[in-house]
Amino acid sequence: MREQIITRDVVANPKSVYGDKRASTRHFFTQRVTGAINIAFLALLLFVVVRLAGQDRVDMVAVIGNAWIGLPLALLLVIVAIHMRNGMRDTLEDYFHGRTYSLYMMLNTMFCLAVGVVGVVSILKLVFWG
Template structure:
């Protein structure tokens, strides 16, 4: 038996495809995190231009400033959420069943690892120099 949806099911408008609330939440999360990322691009460009040509102590001092480091940490979390959701869309299109669940677990673990490692590095600079 295949996991494919038949034409009869697609033709029936009363048929439900998955969890409507979770899908709506995913859609809104993806759009809002994308919009926030667009806003943060200016902030990120400012940081990159400010740090261009600087030596390590100046970079540590700049990112260690709470007015720079904390928004940078927020940006990292939002980018990790957006990255996870974007990869989820791709995985949903190409994988099903146990393979999808395994790859989605790996996707979540990778996104979480990136967020935690980045947050630890940035917050260390902000709070402990």
């Protein structure tokens, strides 16, 4: 998936290999596995959101503060962040290339990292410090 400059010679050479078969297979597989895990966590997310929507902080601490709910929820956010970055990469690869692609990909990584870190830190705060 690293950018490859495709020249006339590359196209003419029948032995040319396009893309990185290991990284691309891993990308495909990661997307399927993280997607499946997201579905497995559906009940947990639905429970948390339905139970706590519009509730006060005390209720949020009582439910998410329970490590059996909070820690899996934090894990889910990490998996979701990976799935997001992977999926956005597919989109970016379709519409951008070269330096523009690299720039957007960096922004993508930063956004997903921010979502994961803010989410996990917030949950850990609720779990360990109330």
